[in-house]
Amino acid sequence: MNDLKGKKIAILTEDGFEEIELTSPLEALKDAGAEVLIVSPKNGKVKAKSGDDWTKEYQVDLQLNHAKANEFDALVLPGGVINPDKLRTNKDALQFVQTFFNENKPVAAICHGPQVLINAEAVRNKKLTSVGAIEADLKNAGAQWEDQEVVVDGNLITSRTPKDLPAFNKATIEAIAKA
Numbered sequence: 001m002n003d004l005k006g007k008k009i010a011i012l013t014e015d016g017f018e019e020i021e022l023t024s025p026l027e028a029l030k031d032a033g034a035e036v037l038i039v040s041p042k043n044g045k046v047k048a049k050s051g052d053d054w055t056k057e058y059q060v061d062l063q064l065n066h067a068k069a070n071e072f073d074a075l076v077l078p079g080g081v082i083n084p085d086k087l088r089t090n091k092d093a094l095q096f097v098q099t100f101f102n103e104n105k106p107v108a109a110i111c112h113g114p115q116v117l118i119n120a121e122a123v124r125n126k127k128l129t130s131v132g133a134i135e136a137d138l139k140n141a142g143a144q145w146e147d148q149e150v151v152v153d154g155n156l157i158t159s160r161t162p163k164d165l166p167a168f169n170k171a172t173i174e175a176i177a178k179a
Contacts, residue, residue, distance in 0.1 A: 003032065003033050003177065004029065004032040004033045004034035004173065004176055004177060005033035005034075006033075007033070007034040007035070007073040007074070007176055008034070008035045008036075008037070008071065008072050008073050009029050009034050009035070009036045009037070009072060009073060009074045009075070009076060009176065010036075010037055010039045010062075010067065010069075010072045010074070010075050010076070010096075011025065011026060011036060011037070011038050011039065011075075011076045011077075011078065012039050012040070012064070012075060012076070012077055012087065012093060012096065012097070012116075013038060013039075013040055013046055013077075013078055013083055013087075014040060014041060014042065014046060014082070014083045014086040014087050014090075015042065015046050015047045015082060015083065015086070016047070016048075016049055016080050016081065016082025016083045016085075016086065017046065017048055017049065017078045017079065017080040017082075017083035018048070018049060018050070018078060018079045018080035018083075018111060018112075018162065019048035019049065019050050019055050019056065020050070020162045020165065021078035021079050021080065021110050021111055021113070021162060021165070022038070022048065022058065022078040024162075024165045024169060025076050025078070025108070025110075025165070025168070025169055025172060026038075026076075028169035028170075028172075028173060029076075029169075029172070029173065029176075032173050032177075034073075034176070037061035037062050037067075037072075038058055038059065038060050038061045038062070039060070039061065039062045039063075039064055039067045039096075040060045040063065040064060041063070041064045041065075041086075041087075041090055041092065041093060042060055042063070043060060043063050044059075044060060045057040045058060045059055045060060046058055046060055048080075049080055049082070064090075064092050064093060064096060065092060067096060069096050069099035069100055069103070069105075070099065070103065072100075072105070073105060073106070073176060073179065074100070074105055074106040074107070074108070074172075074175070074176045074179065075096075075097065075100045075105065075106070075107045075108070076107075076108045076109075076172065077097075077107070077108070077109040077110070077113035077114075077116055077117070078110060078111070078113055079109075079110050079111025079112040079113045079131065080111070080112060081112055083112070083113075084112045084113055084114075084115040084116045085112075085115065087116045088115050088116045088118065088119035088120075089119070093116065094116070094119055094120045097116060097117065097120040097122065098120050098121070098122065101120070101122045104154075104155055104179075105155060105179060106155045106156075106157065106172065106175040106176050106179050107122075107155060107156055107157070108156075108157040108158070108168065108171075108172040108175070109128075109130075109156075109157075109158050110130075110158065110159045110160070110161075110162075110164070110165070110168055111130065111131045111159070111160065111161055111162070112130065112131055112133070112134060113130070113158075114128055114130040114134065114138060114143075114158055115130075115134055115137065117156075118137060118138065118141045122156075123138055123141045123142060123143040124141065124142035124143070125142060125143075125144070126143050126144065126153050126154075126156055127143075127144045127146060127151050127153040128143050128144070128145065128146070128151050128153060128156060128158040129145060129146050129147065129148050129149075129150070129151040129158045129159060129160050130145070130158060130160060131160055131161055132147075132160070147160070148160075149163075149164040149167045149168075150164060150167040150168050150170075150171045152171050152175065155175060155179060157171045157172050157175050159171075
């Protein structure tokens with residue numbers, strides 16, 4: 001396993017994220033030695049979903065208005081339908097995401113997570129993947145969409161669905177270790 005000791009990772013989320021798409025990368029990154037913080041516009045807790053069902057609440061480690069992208073080494077964007085839809089209309093969230101791209105830091109997004117990247121104007125001419133439901137949105141925004149379990153384009157790592165999490169986590173850890 002790659003050693004991410006000394007690396008600080010932000011997982012940016014809102015209510016309505018797909019639970020396994022936050023918990024699996026969180027666990028994998030921590031196991032690799034990284035410090036991982038759940039960052040959210042919300043204070044207190046964010047609520048997860050598993051498919052159509054609401055599940056657990058997770059403690060927010062850092063409220064977005066106190067988070068500085070330059071203090072993190074990488075960013076993870078979990079999917080779910082509600083979560084990215086809330087984040088992509090939040091100016092502070094979009095600015096936070098754009099800073100990672102401006103500083104050429106790894107950004108990993110899974111499932112509906114890449115929707116946030118559209119509004120952050122970060123997908124044009126990028127190779128990526130996502131859940132099939134947003135394929136047309138990404139193509140219309142200028143992305144080169146591919147149907148692969150994981151697509152790495154420079155420091156952008158994307159995957160389709162929870163079944164791709166092992167490949168997504170591995171590629172994310174490798175990108176952060178290399179950066």
